[in-house]
Amino acid sequence: MTSTPRATPFLLAATCLLTIVACGGERPAGATVANDSATMSRAEEPARPPYRVVDVRNGGAIVGRVLATGPTPDDTTVAASADSGVCGATRVVPLVERRGDRLENVVVWLDDARAGKPLPAERRYEIEHDACAIEPRVQAAVAGGMLNVRSSDRAVHRARFIRSGATIDLVQETDAGQVVPTEKVLARPGLVEVRCDRHPSTRAWIRVFDHPYYAVTNRDGTFTLDSVPPGTYTLEAWQPRLGVRTMKVTVGKGTDVKVDVAF
DSSP: OOOOHHHHEEEEEEEEEEOOOOOOSSOOOOOOOOOSOOOGOOOOOOOOOEEEEEOSSOOOEEEEEEOOOOOOOOOOOESSSHHHHHOEEEEEOOSSOTTTEOSSSSSEEEEEEEEOOOOSSSSHHHHHHHHEEEEEEEEETTTTTTEEEEEEESSSSEEEEEEEEEEEEEEEEEETTTTTEETTTSSSSSSEEESSSSSOOOOOEEEEEESOOOEOOOOEEEEEEEEEOEEEEEEEEETTTTTEEEEEEOTTTTTTTEEEEEE
16 A cells, blocks of 8 residues: 655645655655565556546646655676576666666656546557666556567577566567567556566566656656646656655646655
């Protein structure tokens, strides 16, 4: 379960702060510490009314940062289980991508956005096997898109796509330069985990949405959700190791809401 702190206005912009401590330290009352598993967050989206495209007049924007307020797990080093000539004898697996107090590659979205701006016209996405890692490690996509599975490795990869514990597609590649398109992976909203059967430490995640109000944080931990119809929304932020956090955000007419989400 997640906690929902109140948004607090500051002058002309509202600034919201949800503070949690991961990997040790004291925990604020009502906060939830993440379990070390991406599958602990909601994998299947609940049934909702269809998203509607409307004329967004006097829309606002949510301009935010995702911060780390305490220690986070260090990267881990794993030994190659196969293809060491391609993968190397060992490989560093990032758990939390952090620069100072900023968190990169955190997916942020409005969970209850059911009407607003048009969905992105571009719906082609990619993942790539590169030196026995899958890149990008975290991404977001629109439901109904096409996913191109690429390989840069002269090795066999078998990408397994999992939603709610069930395999929804398998893509095998045997050499560098191969590209295999699939429509099954992005067919509906939810969290998709990607694993390689041949290289078990290789993992990636795709969060699939049926609306356009989502973003993935940049290297400096920032994100922007624009053209948001005025109203109060549930903002969620998710990171594979740290889990999901939830807060309420109110967007005014033609204004920017400044939001800090802290793990």
